[in-house]
Amino acid sequence: MxxxxxxxxxxxxxxxxxxxxxxxxxxxxxxxxxxxxxxxxxxxxxxxxxxxxxxxxxxxxxxxxxxxxxxxFHYPAALGKESAHADLVTLNQPYGPQAEFFRALRSQVIMRVFPEGQSTRQALAVVSANRGDGKSFVAANLAVCLAQLGGRTLLVDADMRSPRLHELFTVSNDVGLSGILAGRATGRLVQTVTAVPGLFVLPVGAVPPNPLELIERPAFGLLMRELIGKFDYVIVDTPAADQGADALVVANRCGAALPLARRDASTLDGVRHLVRSMQDAGVNVTGAVFNDHS
Known part of the structure; x- marks a missing residue:
């Protein structure tokens, strides 16, 4: 010593x-x-x-x-070093218009989902009606922006149909959420993101044959309550609503949801149905994001 x-x-x-x-x-x-x-x-x-x-x-x-x-200024960025994944615009172009959009979105999310003094804490599920709407893109960049504030931020990949977050942040996907819910979790589960101090990722792990059944187990609700208590911000990626009821169940356990619509892809009826189903399930719907990132 x-x-x-x-x-x-x-x-x-x-x-x-x-x-x-x-x-x-x-x-x-x-x-x-x-x-x-x-x-x-x-x-x-x-x-x-x-x-x-x-x-x-x-x-x-x-x-x-x-x-x-x-x-x-303690501001994580990929400039001057090896670039992060192309989708992580908040790291690769931290002073560009897309990063500025995510900072504005962060401000709205904090006021609506993570306000100071809130008695009942929530996590935020990023949801959309269809595949390819950009849920992982939005969830990942929003999580980076939240971590840049200095709070402990956890990004959970609950898309047990087409997981992507481990690819975006280059973390191991050997074990993760599916193993926890199946009672088979061993080893390192929540992983740190070296490039962004304060950011942690819980990947999916093995893609299970029964994702909805795993999400509906009481273990998922218990896990979310535990994670919400340990981190300042919890952001959860989800599968598309048209693939099953996973997103609705996840959002209900999180407490809040951020719906996405995609330019030239989403329909007004589809977005309305998604928002209505979330509201009917008692989810705090925080508005909506129009994603035009290609």
Whole structure:
């Protein structure tokens, strides 16, 4: 055990947000000592910031500078590193219009589903009428945005028909929700997402032959109550409503649902029927999202 004081340890190994923009850029771009010296000389000569000087000399890009700023402000982003899955727009293009949309959606979700002081806590199921509407895309990016606030966020893959979340976040799918509900769960179940501090994923695991029966077991409701109590935010991906009653059952156990409609695919009658069925089941329907992501 080290006898170093916390202050001494901080000096010896500074946290990312305590490091300068220049130090982060130099590490990200693997700049040599000579290149760093040239950037510093240009910076002094032109009276500009390190990032501007590095860009002017061709040693860094604007994305590298934004990545360094993101590190200082505790804002997870894939800029400057190997890109995340293309669907994770909140990581790959954190300052683009799609990411801004998800931040706005996050604000609405927090006010409607996760308000401060709420006596009865809920999870949020992302639902839609048809396959391909973008439930996994929306659930994943919304979860990233929630985790970026600093709260512990759990993303549950309850689509035991066509699971995708393990692919989006590159986590193991050997065990997961299906194993828990079948009483066969062993090993590591809830997995951390290294690129996004505070984000956790519970994948499906083995795709079962009886997904609806597993979801309808009391074990799923008990599990959701336990998870809601352990995490600040719980987002749940679901199968399409036209594949069975899974989505309705999941939403009922979560307490709240976010319906999706897709451009040039969803019908008004289909969305109305989905929302009505959720409301009839006592689900808090939080509005609707129109998804035009291809």
């Amino acid at each position: 080290s006898d170093a004081t916390p202050a001494a340890a901080a000096v010896e190994q500074p946290a990312v947000h305590d490091r300068s923009i220049g130090a982060i850029i130099a590490e990200t771009r693997n700049l040599s000592a000579d290149q760093v010296a040239r950037v510093l000389a240009y910076q002094q000569e032109k009276n500009v910031r390190f990032g501007e000087a590095a860009i002017a000399l061709g040693f860094a890009s604007a994305d590298d500078v934004m990545f360094a700023l993101a590190q200082q």
